[in-house]
Amino acid sequence: MKLAKKIALVIFVLVLVGGIAAYLQYRQVINYAKVTVNLTQEKIFTVPAGTGRVALEDLLVKDNIIEQGHEFQWLLKLRPELAKMKAGTYRLQPEMNVEQVLVLIASGKEAQFSIRFIEGNRFSDWSNILRDAPYLENKAKDATQTELYAMIGYDGEGLLEGWLYPDTYSYTAGTADTDILKRAYQRMKNSLDEEWAGRDRDLPYKNAYEMLIMASIIEKETGIDSERSQVASVFVNRLKKNMRLQTDPTVIYGLGDKYRGKIYRSDLDNYSAYNTYKIDGLPPTPIAMPGLASIKAAAHPAKTDYLYFVANGTGGHTFSHNLNDHNRAVKVYRQIEQKN
Template sequence: MAFIRKTILLGVLVAAAATGGFAWWAKQPIIGEGDTIAFTITKGSGAHAAGQQIAEAGVPIQPLLFNLLARFTGKSGKLKAGSYELKPGTTPTRLIDQLVRGEFAQESLTIIEGWTFRQMRQAIAAHKGLKHDTVGLSDAQIMEKIGSGYKQPEGLFFPDTYLFAKGSSELQIYKQAHTALLQHLDAAWERRAPDLPYADKYQALTMASIIEKETGQKSERNMIAAVFVNRLRIGMMLQTDPTVIYGLGEKFDGNIRKKDLETDTPYNTYMRNGLPPTPIALPGLQSLGAALAPAKTGALYFVARGNGTSHFSDNLTDHNRAVNQFQRRQ
């Protein structure tokens, strides 16, 4: 009997030590200071498979212990598939929580104000953190895939920084940016000034894209908007270089010439009245606001001063005088 009691006692002590050791292990950092380790849990993986995938990615963790911890905490069936990053200081317990909550590895992509849709596509296609599933799709097919009612994508995506889980679909970014643009456009349209010469909010978006390309000075955007709105009201041609450049497409070599202004395209506002048929770039929030709330002024002309700002004039005589002063230095 004494031998049996001693054996049982020894078994209890070993179990207690093992339990204590397991509890200690679960609270120790997996890696110390250094780089993060990326890993991916595939869809349908249980705790055992997840532990193996994590270890195979280079994380110094025993799959058996990981599986036991997931089961012990009742979370083995709650692990979410996706791409993750193990950061220095993360404990096994914290790792389990990370997988249960779906705290995926975050990537970011910044879409710049004034980009064309072609530039946006290039940036998305070049991002290593995205799943490139729009390769070979036309612009119209992308618009259809994201459920847009528009076929022509230019101007219909909001420039911003977007966060997403590593390995996300490119279509997620397109849809997110398109939805954001429509929301901002709707809000600006609801606050629009009265009697603006736009047939609809798409024309307002087109105007916003022109304003975006005409000036980098945020403080002048409402004045630039006013000039073009005033021209539209009196039937005067917009005569804006960015639309001409957009119409030239890849033929534009960086310098706009007289022959370019005389080359007729749907976007040549020196030869055609009114707004071009589509936006010419991705407008930001301030350009949208300016297009729908232009400054109250009679200005019809503006010319660059050479210091990043513009001089505005109400008539051609004053404008010519300003051109001589700021451009020709006369």
């Protein structure tokens, strides 16, 4: 009987000691979960597809986000919901603790990046921006024009110039640049279709594409919202009177890399499809990506009899009804230029 009591006592002590040890281990792991990670600034951390518990720990240790230790794996065993990591790229902050990092990775809420395309940019500008964007997969760079157009769903004729909607686009790591172009194209197409359907009915455009061309010219001529419809009225009035548009931005676009920062008389004298001093009507394609405000101005130009405009030296333009008034405005502008 005494032996049985001794055995029971030993078992009790062992269980008690084991329980205390387990509790202490549990508390250690719980406390570990609240330990702040080793970051002094934001870090972009990628979890590759197929990453398991041990591999995740190795990645975190390798990037010096956490210290090597047995607590990490014990935490995943005690909190199995934290072990359901999802592949992706995550934005880790210095104030986060180990638990918060694991919760984020298990949530699948990947880091969002953004890319901004400004009104008036050309397609070549967009290509450069896309090429330099972080964590973006570059598919457009090596694609032929036919392949690129197929990838983004562009079914129009001619260049993609003008067909992309300027805005800020968000994306996650690994997104293809063609996906962003596809979104931008669809937005522009929808916006153009909507504005074309509600346009004024006395406009000299054969189709929506010609209105897009006009919008791109307006975009390059002025950045002042209140002037856009007036600029549009000048060009619309000239088209109706079979006058040439004579707008410098189209000439500049036609020069391409030959543009030297200034338009020379020889540039105006040489024929090109974009030299609106030499051609009748609109150029063959847009010359930039217009914003919605310019598209609206092309669809609803102001009701004026203006035929000319010139910069006024303060960021805006002076509009004129006839050549004499225009020449006087040009003279005033040149005097302002000479003073500056």
